[in-house]
Amino acid sequence: MTDYFHLNLDRDGLLSLSTLGLAHLGDGVYELMVRSWLVLHGRAKAKDLHKATVQYVAAPAQAERFEKIQPLLSEEEGDVFRRGRNTAPHSIPKAASRVQYQTATGLEALFGWLYLQGRTERLNELFAAMMEE
Numbered sequence: 001m002t003d004y005f006h007l008n009l010d011r012d013g014l015l016s017l018s019t020l021g022l023a024h025l026g027d028g029v030y031e032l033m034v035r036s037w038l039v040l041h042g043r044a045k046a047k048d049l050h051k052a053t054v055q056y057v058a059a060p061a062q063a064e065r066f067e068k069i070q071p072l073l074s075e076e077e078g079d080v081f082r083r084g085r086n087t088a089p090h091s092i093p094k095a096a097s098r099v100q101y102q103t104a105t106g107l108e109a110l111f112g113w114l115y116l117q118g119r120t121e122r123l124n125e126l127f128a129a130m131m132e133e
Helices: 011-015 019-041 046-057 059-072 075-085 098-116 120-131
Strands: none
Touching: 011 098, 019 046, 019 075, 019 098, 019 120, 046 059, 059 098, 059 120, 075 098, 098 120
C-alpha cells in the first residue's frame, strides 16, 4: 500500500511527471501548510479561516512571498521553479497578472517536487522563510 503522506519518488519518476501535475500537487501542499500555519498561529478566527487562507494562497500573495525564498534555492530547485514558471498557463485569474500567476505556478511545482521526494524538512524551511513577517 502506498503511504501518500511519506512519499519518496526517485529522479526518474519525478522526471516523468508533468509540470502542471507537480504544480497541482504543490498547490495542495502549500494550501495545507498555510491552513496549518493559520490555525497554529491563531491568525484568524474560525469563521474567517477560509478567507484568510485564500489571501495567502492566491497567486499575487504566492508570487510576493516567493521573492523571500528565491535566493535560498539550490540550482536544482531553481530549475524546477523555472520549469513550472515557464509552463504556458491555460488561463489567468482576473486577480493576478500573468507574471504573478506564472511565479505562483513555479512555486507550486517546486513544492510538489519536494513533497514527492519526501523532503518535508526542506518544505518547512522554505515555508518558514516565506511566512516570516
